Amino acid sequence: MTLSLIVFDLDGTLIDSRVDLCNAVNATLQHLGRPALPQAVVATYIGDGVGMLIRRALGDPAGERHDDEYVTSAITYFLEYYHVHKLDNTYVYKGVLEALETIKAANPKILMAVLTNKPVNPSRAICAHFGLDRYFFQNYGGNSFHTKKPDPLGLQTLIAEAAALSGKPLTPSQTLMVGDSDVDILTARNCGARSLGCTFGLAPHSLAAAEPDATVDAPSEWPAAIDRLLID
Structure with missing residues (x-):
């Protein structure tokens, strides 16, 4: 892949x-x-x-x-x-910034984005507050489209935008959705993308039934998991 x-x-x-x-x-x-x-x-x-x-x-x-x-x-x-x-108690998970930096350094041509069902304005404000926004070319929320995840529209839109930015065709099979719930895994499946489940999140109980392509127990495991998916 x-x-x-x-x-x-x-x-x-x-x-x-x-x-x-x-x-x-x-x-x-x-x-x-x-x-x-x-x-x-x-x-x-x-x-x-x-x-x-x-x-x-x-x-x-x-x-x-x-x-x-x-x-x-x-x-x-x-x-x-x-x-x-929204920022009273919210924090970035340990290892997220380091993992994103590692992914960016190892794969400079890979584009990254955020797709959440949270409204887009607080999503972007939170990412900007924590310095996450510098890693993402786009951040779409639950009110960015007329549908929400697990409908594939948001992911399909990001694929089209990434293709335009890179100047070359990009297919769902070249896309990875990373999330902590069955909603994210089903979004990937509905689009034809691959999925990586995060068992440390808010809804790990929902991952097993959704059957992601791979799972991780911490953000620090993202780079290695991505490398494994590239080999498979």
């Missing part, structure tokens, strides 16, 4: 944002007069975008109990709160 593009998920892959996301959800619930939820419970709701995160926290993932106005007001409050508090 000639690898030309590596696309990373954000939450649970590059950063640990569990506490800030959980705090924002519970602040929203309390604003609505509802009891707070345990962080361990809220963490299982992360990964499918803000809308689904809030619906799950409201006990309404199918959208059956609450009208759109109620859910919209909850999402609006969440986003306003999270905008202010």
Whole structure:
């Protein structure tokens, strides 16, 4: 395989944002007069975008109990709160910056990007704050397109943009999606790309059933895992 593009998920892959996301959800619930939820419970709701995160926290993932106005007001409050508090406790996983630097140095022609279901503005702001943005030619979020992961549109768009930047054709088979949940693995599969699962993230329990091409237990293992995938 000639690898030309590596696309990373954000939450649970590059950063640990569990506490800030959980705090924002519970602040929203309390604003609505509802009891707070345990962080361990809220963490299982992360990964499918803000809308689904809030619906799950409201006990309404199918959208059956609450009208759109109620859910919209909850999402609006969440986003306003999270905008202010998104960096209170969030941090880059140990070894991420070093791994990205190693990948960049060893494979200077490989392009890297971020594709997350988090809204694009906080995603870009967080990456800029931690200096992650210098490694990525693009950063797309859950509101960048009319669909979210695991729909392949975001990944397909990144492949097309990477091909334009490199000046040569780029296929899904030359693309690797790195993420901590089944959402990321299914995104890769739906696009025809390869996948690397991160067992240290927010949803490692979901990886086994999704069957990534390979897994790692720490960001420091990314370079070696990528080398192995290049050989396979």
